[in-house]
Amino acid sequence: MTVLEVIQRSTDYLVRKGIESPRLQAELMLAEQLRLPRLQLYLNHDRELREDQLTVLREWIKRRGGHEPLQYILGHVNFCGVELEVSSNVLIPRPETEVLAEHAWQFLEAREPLHPSGAIILDFATGSGCLAIALACRIPTARILAVDLSWPALVLARHNAQRHQVADRIQFWQGNSLAALSPMAWLDLVVSNPPYIPTSDLAILQPEVRDYEPRLALDGGPDGLAFFRSLAREAALCLRTGGRLLAEFGDGQEALLPSVFSPPLWRVEAIRNDNANKPRILVAVRE
Numbered sequence: 001m002t003v004l005e006v007i008q009r010s011t012d013y014l015v016r017k018g019i020e021s022p023r024l025q026a027e028l029m030l031a032e033q034l035r036l037p038r039l040q041l042y043l044n045h046d047r048e049l050r051e052d053q054l055t056v057l058r059e060w061i062k063r064r065g066g067h068e069p070l071q072y073i074l075g076h077v078n079f080c081g082v083e084l085e086v087s088s089n090v091l092i093p094r095p096e097t098e099v100l101a102e103h104a105w106q107f108l109e110a111r112e113p114l115h116p117s118g119a120i121i122l123d124f125a126t127g128s129g130c131l132a133i134a135l136a137c138r139i140p141t142a143r144i145l146a147v148d149l150s151w152p153a154l155v156l157a158r159h160n161a162q163r164h165q166v167a168d169r170i171q172f173w174q175g176n177s178l179a180a181l182s183p184m185a186w187l188d189l190v191v192s193n194p195p196y197i198p199t200s201d202l203a204i205l206q207p208e209v210r211d212y213e214p215r216l217a218l219d220g221g222p223d224g225l226a227f228f229r230s231l232a233r234e235a236a237l238c239l240r241t242g243g244r245l246l247a248e249f250g251d252g253q254e255a256l257l258p259s260v261f262s263p264p265l266w267r268v269e270a271i272r273n274d275n276a277n278k279p280r281i282l283v284a285v286r287e
């Protein structure tokens with residue numbers, strides 16, 4: 001079967017299964033299998049696929065037709081220019097979270113760290129390690145504590161850090177609270193993309209998210225704010241005065257967050273939008 005025939009048949013199959021952008025999805029899987037940039041497929045329409053390539057591709061297309069996310073099928077994703085492995089043990093890093101990373105860089109580049117040897121950062125709910133690793137790659141003096149409750153997520157995050165040679169500056173730690181950390185104000189910055197979807201909304205998520213991404217990474221409790229409340233309480237003890245907490249939040253939660261990050265411990269400095277112009281990132285100052 002030729003490249004063009006594979007694209008056409010796969011696209012037809014994915015259309016029947018109700019998959020969004022079916023031709024693009026088919027092309028991305030084919031390009032990965034042939035180890036070609038996607039646009040090169042157009043110069044190779046008549047190329048014949050080998051039987052072993054077709055076997056793998058049939059399996060991938062079938063999985064995608066069952067709504068499994070493309071990133072889990074291919075096993076990797078690009079986050080802020082950093083290639084990361086992903087599996088169904090971790091949330092797939094999102095473009096919104098790249099905006100959070102950008103704001104974190106801007107803050108760190110504009111400020112002298114508390115410790116002359118470099119900034120100390122906490123990434124709470126690290127998942128694949130995307131924020132911790134992107135920050136460590138961009139800021140060679142930064143040291144990061146990356147916390148997650150999920151052991152399989154931490155194993156993958158550490159593997160990703162090793163691939164990018166930043167594992168010596170990231171300490172991975174399994175836990176569900178910061179209570180075990182020293183309460184002295186030693187952190188320059190806290191970043192977090194915690195689970196923030198209200199429990200009752202989980203059932204109406206698109207199947208790619210609802211049926212494949214870890215529930216632990218999604219469920220933010222009855223109003224989606226459970227993690228923000230504990231973060232506000234616990235991070236206040238570890239963050240230096242004038243330090244920032246940058247956290248991603250869900251649709252409409254910006255109205256509720258100022259009552260969680262409130263004086264005298266916190267001041268909401270800004271709410272930043274994501275690339276779709278929706279309020280998405282909380283910037284809170286430790287007073």
Ligand SMILES: C[S@@+](CC[C@H](N)C(=O)[O-])C[C@H]1O[C@@H](n2cnc3c(N)ncnc32)[C@H](O)[C@@H]1O
Pocket residue numbers: 090091092093094097124125126127128129130131147148149150153175176177192193194195196216217218
């Ligand atoms: C929304 S994901 C974010 C992952 C990653 N930071 C990102 O931006 O792609 C939330 C992460 O929080 C972790 N998590 C859930 N409950 C937790 C808890 N009680 N304590 C610590 N981490 C938790 C999940 O395992 C998951 O990896």
